[in-house]
Amino acid sequence: MENDAPVGRRERKKTATRTAILEAATSLFLERGFDAVTVREIADKADVTPKTVFAHFPRKEALVFSTENEQQDRLVAAVRDRTPQTTVSEALKAHYLAEITLLQTEPMSRIMALMEDTPSLIEYAERMWLRHEDALIAVLTEEFGLAEPSAEIRFYARFALQIPLMARQDDPESAMEVGFELLDQGWARYGSAHR
Amino acid sequence: MENDAPVGRRERKKTATRTAILEAATSLFLERGFDAVTVREIADKADVTPKTVFAHFPRKEALVFSTENEQQDRLVAAVRDRTPQTTVSEALKAHYLAEITLLQTEPMSRIMALMEDTPSLIEYAERMWLRHEDALIAVLTEEFGLAEPSAEIRFYARFALQIPLMARQDDPESAMEVGFELLDQGWARYGSAHR
DNA sequence: GAGTATAGATACACTCGGTATAGTAAGAGT
């Protein structure tokens, strides 16, 4: 979390205001919901100018998802650090399931609850998630010992990132199962019966 | 296009203002670009109130994509009306390629050019395109003689709709080829060599 | 055909996210 070098006072102050903004925002969001809180209120509570809020976070939605980078790192690590006898799909499936259980614990679960009834947040979260595509393509390319990503890898990454988005319902495990089965074995078996 | 019953004067006037807004918008967009045109300017040129613009179109971006419904109809028809010996994937691939060539002709090509350098438009177009998912799921369910959509169908639809989004580059045909090959035959063949 | 209801449009004020600009003040490097 805060394992960066404790550099100069200036940077310390900067991260201080950043966390102040973040804390003000999350407390207000959890209290009244995302849409009902204005950026100006957040700024007031954090005792900064609205402009400062946007200096630290590109959009209002970004105040909810401040741990995006770590998420990507975990995803990449899940692929790269899998055991040799594990396929990429198996590793991804396991990782997705682990992430889901992670999201069900405090304090993430409250943010997830906030998300459920805020369309703009869902949308933003999905867009952010899909931004990991390039990173996933990069690991896969590396793992497969290629110099350039192949078209197959690109499609695989695109498809694979869709799976957790569809498994956010009641039974994530079996949904995930189906998704990866289709991704690994293909549709032909289902479709061939009906041309 | 305008094959609806020529009903009362009221509805005729309504569609008249709608087309006036649409024409004003497209001409201004093509002339100066999407972002450089304000809704007020469009409203002025169409001689209506800004409020009226939003009464006809939910968002500014919707002014560019006014033929969304027809697009969905064509997609559904491509699946439903395929010849019996054609698989769904084959039908979709052919349809996508046809749509792409359609988009390369006037006046669509100019709208596409407009899109290229307007991120918000690309985003909106993709979101709108993916909204066809439910419709695609519905046809597939029907075509496969099921009462309820299966999880496999849901994933297939999700994946299949991603393919044209990835084939917007230089060589759509071969990209499409790869996408559907992966979707139909699965990743196992590629991945197995590298676990 | 007069009376009434209503849908489409208007006028206008407003909210809110986000930006632009100019300036201040504190910290960092020399």
Next chain:
DNA sequence: ACTCTTACTATACCGAGTGTATCTATACTC
């Protein structure tokens, strides 16, 4: 002590989109 940079402020602003009350031409009804 000397700048130079940088986080932040103050303030005004922009543009998309909404809320509300109102007007009016059209449609419906008796």
